[in-house]
Amino acid sequence: MTGIAESDKAQLPTHQGTDLAGGLRGAVSDTMAMLWRDSVRTLRQPEMLVFAVVMGVFFLVLFNYVFGGSIGAGAQIDYLQFLVPGVLVITALQGAQQTSLGLAADLSEGVTDRFRSLPMSQVAVIAGRTLADAARNLAGLILVALVAFLMGYRFTSFLGAIAAIALATGVGFAFSWLGAAIAVKVRQPDMVGMLSMFWLFPLMLASTAFAPADSMPGWLQPFAKYQPISVASDAVRELANGSGVDSSLFLTLGWVVALLALFVPMSVALYRKVI
Amino acid sequence: MHSVLQGLWPGRGSRVRPPTSIGAQGAPRRDLPPSGGTYLKANEASQVSDRYMDIVSTNIDTMSTSNSTVIEAQGLYKSFEEIKAVQDLSFAIPAGKVLGLLGPNGAGKTTAVKMLTTLLPIDQGSASIAGFDVAERPEAVRRVIGLAGQSAAVDEKLTPRENLELFSWLYKIPRKERRARIEGLIDRFDMTEFADRPVAKCSGGQRRRLDVVAALVAQPQALFLDEPTTGLDPRSRSELWDAVQALAAEGTAILLTSQYLEEADRLSDHVIVLDKGREVAAGSPEALKKRMGQDVLEIHVSSEDDRSTAVGAVTESAVMTSVAGSQQLDINVEGGAAQSLQLLRRIDDAGVSIVDFQLRRPTLDDVFLALTGAPTSDSGVTPS
Numbered sequence: 251m252t253g254i255a256e257s258d259k260a261q262l263p264t265h266q267g268t269d270l271a272g273g274l275r276g277a278v279s280d281t282m283a284m285l286w287r288d289s290v291r292t293l294r295q296p297e298m299l300v301f302a303v304v305m306g307v308f309f310l311v312l313f314n315y316v317f318g319g320s321i322g323a324g325a326q327i328d329y330l331q332f333l334v335p336g337v338l339v340i341t342a343l344q345g346a347q348q349t350s351l352g353l354a355a356d357l358s359e360g361v362t363d364r365f366r367s368l369p370m371s372q373v374a375v376i377a378g379r380t381l382a383d384a385a386r387n388l389a390g391l392i393l394v395a396l397v398a399f400l401m402g403y404r405f406t407s408f409l410g411a412i413a414a415i416a417l418a419t420g421v422g423f424a425f426s427w428l429g430a431a432i433a434v435k436v437r438q439p440d441m442v443g444m445l446s447m448f449w450l451f452p453l454m455l456a457s458t459a460f461a462p463a464d465s466m467p468g469w470l471q472p473f474a475k476y477q478p479i480s481v482a483s484d485a486v487r488e489l490a491n492g493s494g495v496d497s498s499l500f501l502t503l504g505w506v507v508a509l510l511a512l513f514v515p516m517s518v519a520l521y522r523k524v525i
Numbered sequence: 526m527h528s529v530l531q532g533l534w535p536g537r538g539s540r541v542r543p544p545t546s547i548g549a550q551g552a553p554r555r556d557l558p559p560s561g562g563t564y565l566k567a568n569e570a571s572q573v574s575d576r577y578m579d580i581v582s583t584n585i586d587t588m589s590t591s592n593s594t595v596i597e598a599q600g601l602y603k604s605f606e607e608i609k610a611v612q613d614l615s616f617a618i619p620a621g622k623v624l625g626l627l628g629p630n631g632a633g634k635t636t637a638v639k640m641l642t643t644l645l646p647i648d649q650g651s652a653s654i655a656g657f658d659v660a661e662r663p664e665a666v667r668r669v670i671g672l673a674g675q676s677a678a679v680d681e682k683l684t685p686r687e688n689l690e691l692f693s694w695l696y697k698i699p700r701k702e703r704r705a706r707i708e709g710l711i712d713r714f715d716m717t718e719f720a721d722r723p724v725a726k727c728s729g730g731q732r733r734r735l736d737v738v739a740a741l742v743a744q745p746q747a748l749f750l751d752e753p754t755t756g757l758d759p760r761s762r763s764e765l766w767d768a769v770q771a772l773a774a775e776g777t778a779i780l781l782t783s784q785y786l787e788e789a790d791r792l793s794d795h796v797i798v799l800d801k802g803r804e805v806a807a808g809s810p811e812a813l814k815k816r817m818g819q820d821v822l823e824i825h826v827s828s829e830d831d832r833s834t835a836v837g838a839v840t841e842s843a844v845m846t847s848v849a850g851s852q853q854l855d856i857n858v859e860g861g862a863a864q865s866l867q868l869l870r871r872i873d874d875a876g877v878s879i880v881d882f883q884l885r886r887p888t889l890d891d892v893f894l895a896l897t898g899a900p901t902s903d904s905g906v907t908p909s
């Protein structure tokens with residue numbers, strides 16, 4: 251299998267790490283290498299992708315056919331048009347949980363010891379993983395969108411569809427770093443699995459992904475309106491359904507930047523800390 | 526500037542042997558690797574540049590002579606809470622030499638290797654590889670070491686070829702060179718048969734072999750092999766032994782850990798025996814063997830009383846170790862079967878009933894008994 255396509259400017263091994271440009275080039279090359287490795291692993295083990303798509307379709311079917319009638323009637327909306335963008339965001343969020351699980355499993359494998367003894371940028375171990383998961387997420391989102399299309403959902407424009415899916419992927423990528431930080435801190439895969447329920451479920455259920463905020467109890471509404479999954483659902487909905495962008499897009503981008511700013515350095519610092 | 530990557534692999538050719546004076550701490554090697562064959566090609570010798578000299582000339586903080594120490598440890602200490610894993614360990618390995626770190630389970634071998642390879646912080650003392658301080662310049666150290674840890678550190682989902690591709694990419698080996706080098710390694714270490722099968726489907730020994738080869742992709746100056754032959758079949762074991770000797774002959778400094786006296790004897794120029802984190806003996810394998818060279822007659826009796834009677838019966842004529850309270854005597858025999866029979870007869874005559882006996886080659890435990898007068902932590906007394 252010949253997977254190495256990226257060109258990388260080779261560094262001399264005697265190259266000093268103090269050279270910032272060289273260090274950056276090295277980090278990029280390492281990240282590409284890890285991205286290649288994680289992608290090969292994903293392709294060889296497509297269960298995660300299949301699981302993400304099945305979950306997305308499950309939510310589509312469950313909410314549309316079981317709860318859809320009552321929620322839609324209560325809010326006087328076309329529920330499928332409302333639901334699909336939310337499910338795209340939830341699917342991306344699930345992908346982020348898989349980053350957490352996958353990385354924890356990865357860290358418990360022996361190969362991690364080798365990475366730590368190699369002259370490589372240690373950020374690359376996590377960055378390669380989150381990027382590969384973003385690519386997998388993108389594939390999953392496209393498949394879920396296709397199923398939604400078969401169920402009767404319509405994007406207003408092709409461009410809107412691209413923008414919506416891209417934004418959902420970006421949100422998933424940001425949450426991947428949260429998942430990575432937890433995985434690096436906790437390490438044990440089963441503990442990571444349990445812990446991810448604590449952030450995944452509140453964000454998922456107390457959000458505007460499945461139902462409008464007005465339908466929720468008053469005390470929950472402030473959280474339900476401004477938490478990242480809600481603003482992301484609103485923003486993806488606006489992009490997908492062509493209802494014009496408003497503050498939710500900027501709030502979403504703000505959340506993405508904030509999450510990255512917090513969890514990229516945090517997960518890298520935690521990873522550097524030797525056990 | 527010369528790249529250390531310029532040497533071709535394999536067929537990098539024979540390296541300039543380090544001056545023989547380096548062998549001061551160990552006897553010169555008796556058995557050099559098979560020349561001619563895969564490792565050393567005389568006609569390629571001319572194109573070889575001395576990569577150690579490259580490093581020396583481009584880094585001010587490196588040792589200044591060709592007689593340089595590549596791996597150096599000075600007074601290393603490491604504790605895990607109350608467990609003292611390594612205590613006051615010091616050694617120096619010059620280019621082209623092999624140090625064997627010998628010891629039973631829990632002796633601290635892996636801990637020592639992990640400290641030297643930047644995987645564990647050093648509590649006390651200092652270590653340097655090719656002149657780079659391990660604590661201060663971990664990045665630089667990682668560029669010049671190769672590590673095959675005790676548990677296989679390769680990606681289970683990738684094939685061996687993909688693993689080697691990944692590691693050489695991460696070592697920043699130019700893309701053009703990677704393919705040739707990987708093919709060379711696969712060839713040299715006889716991995717063609719399983720090179721394209723995911724590692725999860727390779728046998729334990731094949732995985733082990735890949736792990737060792739993965740440590741070689743960047744042609745390290747310092748190679749760390751933590752129990753490299755555990756789980757290998759006799760043929761792979763002896764192939765690996767040959768490879769280790771060839772690498773040493775090419776100038777690599779090698780730290781090897783083992784539980785087997787035979788292995789350390791075969792490969793090492795110098796041996797350090799560890800127990801409970803402390804050095805209990807050090808010297809050339811020859812010297813250690815001289816102290817423990819004879820066969821051992823191991824006799825089991827049925828009671829402590831019988832044991833002391835037996836000890837009394839043969840104590841005049843033999844060197845032995847026998848732990849009080851046990852039911853076992855280990856007698857060093859020089860005269861083989863004849864002397865053994867004589868000893869057994871004498872014990873029998875003293876009225877002791879012998880439950881069992883065997884004549885065997887000395888083991889690491891015997892070395893420990895001879896060196897420390899105490900059994901190793903986990904060998905102990907044979908229960909009745």
Ligand SMILES: Nc1ncnc2c1ncn2[C@@H]1O[C@H](COP(=O)(O)OP(=O)(O)OP(=O)(O)O)[C@@H](O)[C@H]1O
Nearest residue numbers: 605608610628629630631632633634635636637675
């Ligand atoms: N991470 C750790 N935390 C706590 N104790 C540890 C840790 N690693 C090693 N130890 C302890 O340190 C001691 C030395 O362990 P080490 O792994 O270095 O032994 P070893 O000589 O490699 O043994 P083996 O032959 O079984 O591989 C042991 O008592 C072990 O239990």
Ligand SMILES: [Mg+2]
Nearest residue numbers: 634635636675
């Ligand atoms: Mg060990």
